[in-house]
Each structure stands twice: as C-alpha cells, then as structure tokens.
Amino acid sequence: MSHPFPQPSIQPFDRLQAADGLLINAERWRKAHDYHRQRQNTHYQCLNQPGIVCGLGVRNIPAPRDVQAKYRDGRWVQIQPGIAIDLAGNLIVVPTAFNFPIDLEVANTDSILVYLTVSYVDPEDLRSPNSREIVTEAYRFDQRNSTLNISEIEICRILLQPGQKEINQANDIFFPGYNDIDLRFRRQAQARPQAILRLAQINHSDAECARNFFNLSYFLQSIEPLYPYFRGLDEPEQISLSKKIQDYDLLYLTGQQELSINSVEFESLKNYLNTGGMLLVDAPGDAEALIQSTYTLAQKLNITLKKSTELRRDHSLRTRPFLFAGLPAVNKKIIEIITGGGIILTIGDLASAWGLDKELQMPRLAIRTAQEFGINIVYYAWKRRQLIGLQQEDDSGKW
Known part of the structure; x- marks a missing residue:
C-alpha cells in the first residue's frame, strides 16, 4: 500500500557467533553492537513512523551578541531541547537550546519556503582528531528550500519575503503569514498505520x-x-x-x-x-x-x-x-x-x-x-x- 515512509528491506541479520577462545578485537566488538542497533532500528521501522517525540519548539530571537555585526539581523531563531526519531529508527536528542540563523537568499521578486530540519549524525562518521573512549551521538540542523531528504525531520517552515525582513511569531498560529514561524506540518513520532x-x-x-x-x-x-x-x-x-x-x-x-x-x-x-x-x-x-x-x-x-x-x-x-x-x-x-x-x-x-x-x-x-x-x-x-x-x-x- 502507499506509504511515504518505506518499510525496511527484507534482509537477514548477521550475528557474531561466540565461542570459547574467541579473540575480541575492535572490529568484532563493533559487529556485535551493530547487530543489536540494527535490530532495534528495524523493529522501530516495522511498527512506527518517524517524527518528533517531544520539544524542539522554535522561537524568534535577536541576533546573539557574539556573532559578527554583519550577521546581526532579525532572522535568527532558537530551537528548544527535544527528542525525535528518524526514518531509520535513530534517536535524535537535542539536550540544549540552539541559536540558528535563517540566511538563505531570497530573490527580489519571489518569496521562498524555507524548511528548518534536524537529522541524526553517527559519531563514527565524524572526523574526530583524538581517539576517545566515549563518544556522544550527534545531530545536525539544516535549512533548505527544496524537498526534504527522507532522513530529515521537519522542525518548522517559514515563507520568506524578498528583502532582509525579520522572522516573527505568527499572530494566528493556525494561519501564519509571510516570515512567520509555521509549526503546522511537523510530524509526530507514532505507530505506523496499516x-x-x-x-x-x-x-x-x-x-x-x-x-x-x-x-x-x-x-x-x-x-x-x-x-x-x-x-x-x-x-x-x-x-x-x-x-x-x-x-x-x-x-x-x-x-x-x-x-x-x-x-x-x-x-x-x-x-x-x-x-x-x-x-x-x-x-x-x-x-x-x-x-x-x-x-x-x-x-x-x-x-x-x-x-x-x-x-x-x-x-x-x-x-x-x-x-x-x-x-x-x-x-x-x-x-x-x-x-x-x-x-x-x-x-x-x-x-x-x-x-x-x-x-x-x-x-x-x-x-x-x-x-x-x-x-x-x-x-x-x-x-x-x-x-x-x-x-x-x-x-x-x-x-
């Protein structure tokens, strides 16, 4: 049946076969833990669909004082702490508020629809200069004016007018206007329908x-x-x-x-x-x-x-x-x-x-x-x- 979120591929899992005398090195340790991660993520994909669990609110703020003067405009928002789960079943945890500039260019004649998104970042994909014993799973905020990547979670959208106009809270949250923060299209994490x-x-x-x-x-x-x-x-x-x-x-x-x-x-x-x-x-x-x-x-x-x-x-x-x-x-x-x-x-x-x-x-x-x-x-x-x-x-x- 039609579904915007595809089911996981029908692929069997490979599990490390333990035996006495097996030498545990970093590669085998990673395989053992990847097996459990994949099962957990696949279980989520089978029964649920991605979205926001809690928090991740958005409010307009003045430009932070520590940014350069040329970036101190009225197009800053602050993303609140929260939790989301992406399509692959990865948990996205934003522990603290994050200030973010909406800096996409708008043509002189046409408005553009900007999407503010969050996505999961695997620590193993990051280039860390030092080898650490403990790493924290990460996330990334992004803005785009095109179709979202299926792995991204929409936090809000804003219909920007031409010119450097300020981001606003909507006077009517059910009918936001130009340059207003629009939260109506956020998906909630929930059970997958049949x-x-x-x-x-x-x-x-x-x-x-x-x-x-x-x-x-x-x-x-x-x-x-x-x-x-x-x-x-x-x-x-x-x-x-x-x-x-x-x-x-x-x-x-x-x-x-x-x-x-x-x-x-x-x-x-x-x-x-x-x-x-x-x-x-x-x-x-x-x-x-x-x-x-x-x-x-x-x-x-x-x-x-x-x-x-x-x-x-x-x-x-x-x-x-x-x-x-x-x-x-x-x-x-x-x-x-x-x-x-x-x-x-x-x-x-x-x-x-x-x-x-x-x-x-x-x-x-x-x-x-x-x-x-x-x-x-x-x-x-x-x-x-x-x-x-x-x-x-x-x-x-x-x-």
Missing part, C-alpha cells in the same frame, strides 16, 4: 467532474480520527485515466454526463482493476447518463454489478470497519450501492456529505455517517488490493 491511502479524482469531459474535489480533502482528513489503522495521504490528486493510476488505492469519479473512455484509457483502467484497484463512481440521483454508462463500462470489462440487496449480509461494505444495517442518507434520501469486481457505483451523491456544504447547515451526524461509510469503501478497496497483490509475484525486496 496503510496510508492515496485517492485521486478522475478528470474527464464532464464540467461537473470536480464538484466534490474539496470534500475529498475533508474525507481524507477524517480517516485517521475515525479509523486510526488507516491514514489518508494529505490531499487528493486530479488525474486522467490515461496517466499512471496504479499508485492510487481508490479512483473517484463523478459528474452528470455519459462517461466516455477511449481505448487507451480503457486498457489502463482494465489493468488497474485487474491488479486490485478500485473505481468509485459517485452519481447524483438524477445523473441517468452517468449511471447507465457505468453499467455499460462494467459490461465491457466483464464485470457483473449487483445491488446491495443482492450482496451477502456480511459483505465488507456493510460491516468493515463500521456496521451499517441501513445505508446512509444524503439530503434526506437513502443512497444506493451497486458493486462488482473493482467498481462501486453509489447513487445519491455520497461525497457531497463528506465535507462542508455551502450553507453550513448539514447536520453533524449526516457528515459523520457519510464519512464512516466512505471509510468502509476505502477499507474494502484496500483489502481487495492487498489480497490480490499477495497472489502476485513480488521481487521488490520490500514488504
């Missing part, structure tokens, strides 16, 4: 195909609080069927008009469904053209669609992870579910209840119920893809 789900909206010729796009974001945000074993990957994407769709756990399609798919898109979709992918067609109740064309598409794919009344009572769409006897109601009308193979057709505009309506009047219970049923859909899609994938050849060397 899957991080990727969802994409299918763009097609219908002008109504994107009408629920923002509600897909609300839905992805709801997955982890309602079902902590899963997590939605930040934001949905918009793609066409002719693009690379294999990376997505669920494809979402809506609109009003008849669905028109060319031969390239048809073959792409067919391959996606055969390898475990899932297509969710979310049709409003009056979208007859879209509904009928979905049946036609299913026939071309040799898929038999069945109504929910024809499914087993214990079908996953009704029972996993949330139990539904009656199906959710959207706009006071019960939705219909028709499914088969890798296609789910919902009639009743389910995703319109996944987010905020324009009038902000939709009852909380209606939103929660629709989101829970949506999680049943993505659970069914994930489980189907997992079970089909486990019957395929896998030579990737990854879990």
Whole structure:
C-alpha cells in the first residue's frame, strides 16, 4: 500500500557467533553492537513512523551578541531541547537550546519556503582528531528550500519575503503569514498505520467532474480520527485515466454526463482493476447518463454489478470497519450501492456529505455517517488490493 515512509528491506541479520577462545578485537566488538542497533532500528521501522517525540519548539530571537555585526539581523531563531526519531529508527536528542540563523537568499521578486530540519549524525562518521573512549551521538540542523531528504525531520517552515525582513511569531498560529514561524506540518513520532491511502479524482469531459474535489480533502482528513489503522495521504490528486493510476488505492469519479473512455484509457483502467484497484463512481440521483454508462463500462470489462440487496449480509461494505444495517442518507434520501469486481457505483451523491456544504447547515451526524461509510469503501478497496497483490509475484525486496 502507499506509504511515504518505506518499510525496511527484507534482509537477514548477521550475528557474531561466540565461542570459547574467541579473540575480541575492535572490529568484532563493533559487529556485535551493530547487530543489536540494527535490530532495534528495524523493529522501530516495522511498527512506527518517524517524527518528533517531544520539544524542539522554535522561537524568534535577536541576533546573539557574539556573532559578527554583519550577521546581526532579525532572522535568527532558537530551537528548544527535544527528542525525535528518524526514518531509520535513530534517536535524535537535542539536550540544549540552539541559536540558528535563517540566511538563505531570497530573490527580489519571489518569496521562498524555507524548511528548518534536524537529522541524526553517527559519531563514527565524524572526523574526530583524538581517539576517545566515549563518544556522544550527534545531530545536525539544516535549512533548505527544496524537498526534504527522507532522513530529515521537519522542525518548522517559514515563507520568506524578498528583502532582509525579520522572522516573527505568527499572530494566528493556525494561519501564519509571510516570515512567520509555521509549526503546522511537523510530524509526530507514532505507530505506523496499516496503510496510508492515496485517492485521486478522475478528470474527464464532464464540467461537473470536480464538484466534490474539496470534500475529498475533508474525507481524507477524517480517516485517521475515525479509523486510526488507516491514514489518508494529505490531499487528493486530479488525474486522467490515461496517466499512471496504479499508485492510487481508490479512483473517484463523478459528474452528470455519459462517461466516455477511449481505448487507451480503457486498457489502463482494465489493468488497474485487474491488479486490485478500485473505481468509485459517485452519481447524483438524477445523473441517468452517468449511471447507465457505468453499467455499460462494467459490461465491457466483464464485470457483473449487483445491488446491495443482492450482496451477502456480511459483505465488507456493510460491516468493515463500521456496521451499517441501513445505508446512509444524503439530503434526506437513502443512497444506493451497486458493486462488482473493482467498481462501486453509489447513487445519491455520497461525497457531497463528506465535507462542508455551502450553507453550513448539514447536520453533524449526516457528515459523520457519510464519512464512516466512505471509510468502509476505502477499507474494502484496500483489502481487495492487498489480497490480490499477495497472489502476485513480488521481487521488490520490500514488504
């Protein structure tokens, strides 16, 4: 399943075989201890994901007095003590506050987004002039305006304006502005979910195909609080069927008009469904053209669609992870579910209840119920893809 943090490689461990008379030298001592370090780190990688454990706050400060005058500007921050764990399972301990200058150059016309990061440094990688019996594991702070290295932990980000302007504390911490310290995107170290789900909206010729796009974001945000074993990957994407769709756990399609798919898109979709992918067609109740064309598409794919009344009572769409006897109601009308193979057709505009309506009047219970049923859909899609994938050849060397 999709996950921003890869699982460790499937590699066996080599352990030092002890025996009477074995000569312990520095190399063998290091091998013995590296074995335990690797097992500990791999154990963490298997069950958890990297992030900040505690502390590592950031505040703006005046330039320290001991720096040269030319560096005494208003772009200094102080990183507070704290602990983090990186992707490899290495513990990063920052024992004291650290003053850090934000000194990346900003062009005269464009702002830049600066990331402040911390990463683990193995003492054996440091060039120490003296051989010491005890060494302290180290860390490194860095700033960059490009994609982070996967081993780095984000502490904060700052959207810098052109010119030497001061770093500020945000007046509204939930909506920081230019030159404000932004702490909203820090990852916390926590248990690894079973899957991080990727969802994409299918763009097609219908002008109504994107009408629920923002509600897909609300839905992805709801997955982890309602079902902590899963997590939605930040934001949905918009793609066409002719693009690379294999990376997505669920494809979402809506609109009003008849669905028109060319031969390239048809073959792409067919391959996606055969390898475990899932297509969710979310049709409003009056979208007859879209509904009928979905049946036609299913026939071309040799898929038999069945109504929910024809499914087993214990079908996953009704029972996993949330139990539904009656199906959710959207706009006071019960939705219909028709499914088969890798296609789910919902009639009743389910995703319109996944987010905020324009009038902000939709009852909380209606939103929660629709989101829970949506999680049943993505659970069914994930489980189907997992079970089909486990019957395929896998030579990737990854879990």
